[in-house]
Amino acid sequence: MAENDVMSKEKAIHDGVSPIKIPDEEDEDLLFQKLWEYLVPSCGKAQTAQGEIIRIAGRVQHEFLNNGCINWDEDFHKMLDTFLKYLPLGNGFSEEDLKIAEVLVGLLKENGKKGFIDDKIIGVFCSCAMTWVKQNPEVIEPLKAEYVR
Template sequence: MGIFDNLRKKNNELKIKEIIAKDYKQKYFHECKEIWKNYVPKEGQAENLQGELLREIEKLRYEAQDNGNRNWDEDYSYFCDFISKSLCEQSIFSEPEKKEITAIMSYIKECGNYAQKFNHGKTLFSPEKMAYVDDNLYDMIGDKIGQLHKAYGRPVPYEKNDNIKR
């Protein structure tokens, strides 16, 4: 890792600490509730982007809060990347919003990857690095999904990924 990589990592750490420190109240709760009720199936992937994004962020929340990321695997890493990529592709979000989305999803993934390393005996136990268990980051991403749903007003097509099992 070079000097610029170290600086970038420190800047991302500062940014995520600022995001985490924010008091946050969900703004698109009703839109998320509508997505959950109408577009997230009881099992398997959703048929549209909003449903799939919400399904994935809630799977990430559940894994962190209820399991401490003990079951973290490549599917959860994929969810982090897919959520970040899918939301950042949307023109309704500003560049600062896209940077925030990327920082949040990178942090959630970093925690999960740390937990996976610990579970395989490759690092020491550090509880604050294992799983992010507060609601605010998950709610912020949920709000972006609700905002996306409100902006489009209809389901956005999504092609299921046959390679994921969760």
């Protein structure tokens, strides 16, 4: 395989400044995965608010579905609080949608403490993150993170 063939197969990673291109994907799980690969660095926090909200959703999803909440701690609560702070930014959620998101985050906090896994709630949570990213293709600076994860 020629070197150019290898280069063309590398995944596209967002540069942190250009408008965000939302992949054309109908399957929500695949769309989430594509947004993760495009916006979230291999380590550390994202360089855009859009990347960070996807990173938070993915970290919470992984903790619930892959780890059974065994590592659930205050850092996850801080991540969820930050998630809510992103939703009114830019072309933010309506007041009604923000209230729904607050209830959703409250359920995740309680379920995380108890180790109760509900993949439907996680799915809605990830959908919220993707909806916000779709509404905000122009880069928004990430908020100061109060969490380590």
